[in-house]
Amino acid sequence: MQLVSWGSMQDIIRALEKRREEARLGGGQRRIDIQHNKGKLTARERLEVLLDPGSFEEYDMFVAQRCNDFGMADQYVPGDGVVVGWGTINGRMTYVFSQDFTVFGGSLSETHAQKICKILDLAMQNGAPVIGLNDSGGARIQEGVDSLGGYAEVFWRNVQASGVVPQISVIMGPCAGGAVYSPAMTDFIYMVRDTSYMFVTGPDVVKTVTNEIVSAEELGGAGTHVSKSSVADAAFDNDVETLLEVRRLFEYLPSSSREKAPSLPVNDRVDRAEMSLDSLIPENANTPYDMMEVIRKISDEGEFLPIQREHAGNIITGFIRLDGETTGVVANQPMVLAGCLDIDASKKAARFVRFCDCFNIPILTLVDVPGFLPGTAQEYGGIIKNGAKLLFAYAEATVPKVTLITRKAYGGAYDVMASKHIRADINYAWPSAEIAVMGARGAVEIIYRGELGDREKIAKRTADYEARFANPFVAAERGFIDDVILPHNSRRRLIRAFSTLKNKRAQTPSRKHDNIPL
Numbered sequence: 120m121q122l123v124s125w126g127s128m129q130d131i132i133r134a135l136e137k138r139r140e141e142a143r144l145g146g147g148q149r150r151i152d153i154q155h156n157k158g159k160l161t162a163r164e165r166l167e168v169l170l171d172p173g174s175f176e177e178y179d180m181f182v183a184q185r186c187n188d189f190g191m192a193d194q195y196v197p198g199d200g201v202v203v204g205w206g207t208i209n210g211r212m213t214y215v216f217s218q219d220f221t222v223f224g225g226s227l228s229e230t231h232a233q234k235i236c237k238i239l240d241l242a243m244q245n246g247a248p249v250i251g252l253n254d255s256g257g258a259r260i261q262e263g264v265d266s267l268g269g270y271a272e273v274f275w276r277n278v279q280a281s282g283v284v285p286q287i288s289v290i291m292g293p294c295a296g297g298a299v300y301s302p303a304m305t306d307f308i309y310m311v312r313d314t315s316y317m318f319v320t321g322p323d324v325v326k327t328v329t330n331e332i333v334s335a336e337e338l339g340g341a342g343t344h345v346s347k348s349s350v351a352d353a354a355f356d357n358d359v360e361t362l363l364e365v366r367r368l369f370e371y372l373p374s375s376s377r378e379k380a381p382s383l384p385v386n387d388r389v390d391r392a393e394m395s396l397d398s399l400i401p402e403n404a405n406t407p408y409d410m411m412e413v414i415r416k417i418s419d420e421g422e423f424l425p426i427q428r429e430h431a432g433n434i435i436t437g438f439i440r441l442d443g444e445t446t447g448v449v450a451n452q453p454m455v456l457a458g459c460l461d462i463d464a465s466k467k468a469a470r471f472v473r474f475c476d477c478f479n480i481p482i483l484t485l486v487d488v489p490g491f492l493p494g495t496a497q498e499y500g501g502i503i504k505n506g507a508k509l510l511f512a513y514a515e516a517t518v519p520k521v522t523l524i525t526r527k528a529y530g531g532a533y534d535v536m537a538s539k540h541i542r543a544d545i546n547y548a549w550p551s552a553e554i555a556v557m558g559a560r561g562a563v564e565i566i567y568r569g570e571l572g573d574r575e576k577i578a579k580r581t582a583d584y585e586a587r588f589a590n591p592f593v594a595a596e597r598g599f600i601d602d603v604i605l606p607h608n609s610r611r612r613l614i615r616a617f618s619t620l621k622n623k624r625a626q627t628p629s630r631k632h633d634n635i636p637l
């Protein structure tokens with residue numbers, strides 16, 4: 120056996136260190152400075168913020184591109200524009216990739232794609248989430264079809280991993296063309312304000328084809344995607360804040376569909392009474408109040424992590440903890456459009472419900488809904504098909520579902536919002552609940568149309584209808600509501616309700632997959 124001498128081993132180690140240093144420098148100091156001058160961190164600096172200190176282990180640091188065309192033959196940059204590997208967030212493992220804009224603009228080559236595919240495969244096999252930090256000029260132009268093939272390999276794996284491990288995309292620079300479709304198929308997209316954008320075709324193409332003049336920011340910046348398009352779930356002011364928020368989101372999620380989300384120690388009494396909830400509902404049924412107040416008063420330590428906060432404000436979606444357990448919240452918001460369900464709200468909540476169901480996260484539904492939003496815009500836009508998404512999502516979800524009606528639960532929207540009939544497990548109402556086919560006024564105008572000219576009669580009929588239906592007891596008499604609870608006891612009652620559902624088993628019919636109205 121030949122032994123390596125001490126001296127030569129030192130040389131070998133030094134050579135390895137030198138190679139590593141070279142790789143860590145990516146596209147070189149000049150390009151790193153340009154990156155910093157744009158207010159952006161480098162790919163590696165981002166991983167340092169995202170992951171627990173010292174936890175990152177890199178794979179494929181020496182992988183290099185293999186293209187020989189267009190002057191690429193002598194271009195050796197170790198790592199090929201993406202840093203991949205795994206690390207931990209508060210001790211839990213996650214796989215990561217972080218595109219390095221300083222290397223060929225972070226563009227995706229065949230080998231760059233292979234590195235991303237490797238960690239997606241490992242994540243699925245080993246049951247750990249994937250967090251992708253995107254900062255790329257798109258397909259490596261010198262490679263052409265090899266790059267397109269690489270993208271499609273990533274897309275295919277995103278789909279295979281969907282519902283198996285949580286996938287989080289962070290957009291931290293350009294993300295354009297077909298490249299947008301990888302993030303689009305992951306569970307959450309976070310964006311950085313002012314330095315990131317996503318679009319299928321950029322401002323120049325838009326101008327040529329449609330004559331519209333629009334800036335990159337307006338077309339696909341964070342502001343556009345968190346409010347108008349709803350492509351992104353949240354946006355933050357800079358790289359560091361965004362990555363810290365990803366860590367916060369990660370804490371609410373399980374590592375895979377094989378596990379439940381981590382339980383965290385709680386510094387909040389499970390039987391905490393909130394007397395202020397007893398006077399939250401205004402006397403006039405048409406006066407709004409802030410549903411966020413209910414959420415914060417129920418949740419552990421008043422914490423709430425919103426998803427899609429800036430889109431479809433008439434419905435709130437996000438995560439809380441109840442007695443330390445991650446719980447998904449879907450809640451009508453009476454402050455916006457009176458809490459009506461419309462196309463955007465239905466789609467937003469449906470996707471959230473399906474995420475929770477994939478990943479064993481129980482769902483709390485808080486209901487104050489006067490119905491579906493009327494109008495031609497809604498009908499032409501397909502409120503039928505889009506409203507059905509939410510109904511479908513709730514009905515197919517088998518995770519524990521607990522519903523609390525605070526005020527209105529009218530018409531079809533009552534059925535949709537996790538009613539007993541579509542298999543919510545436990546349904547509560549506050550005494551202020553009104554569970555009816557519609558509001559008293561509208562109902563009377565239909566059934567007593569002939570008396571519309573007589574204001575006194577109509578007022579009496581309305582009062583009668585209200586007395587009969589503007590309460591939770593008709594539904595409670597039928598067992599549609601399991602109990603009418605005191606608002607101040609909500610936290611305790613909801614925690615107790617979820618505790619009974621910890622071992623819930625639900626049967627689903629055997630089939631390939633369902634056919635949600637897309």
Ligand code: HXC
Pocket residue numbers: 150222223224225226255256257258259260261267270271293295296297298
């Ligand atoms: C190869 C690229 C590149 C790309 C940028 N670079 N994009 N190299 N392939 N796609 C290189 C540049 O040559 C430059 O190299 C370095 O990255 C930084 O780019 P700059 O242009 O100097 O940076 P900036 O001014 O910030 O502009 C960023 C940019 C621009 C807006 C992304 O680079 C750009 O428009 N790139 C082309 C985008 C594009 O058309 N991509 C293909 C889209 S089609 P040096 O050596 O000077 O530092 C597509 C299809 C995917 O993506 C389909 C999937 C199904």
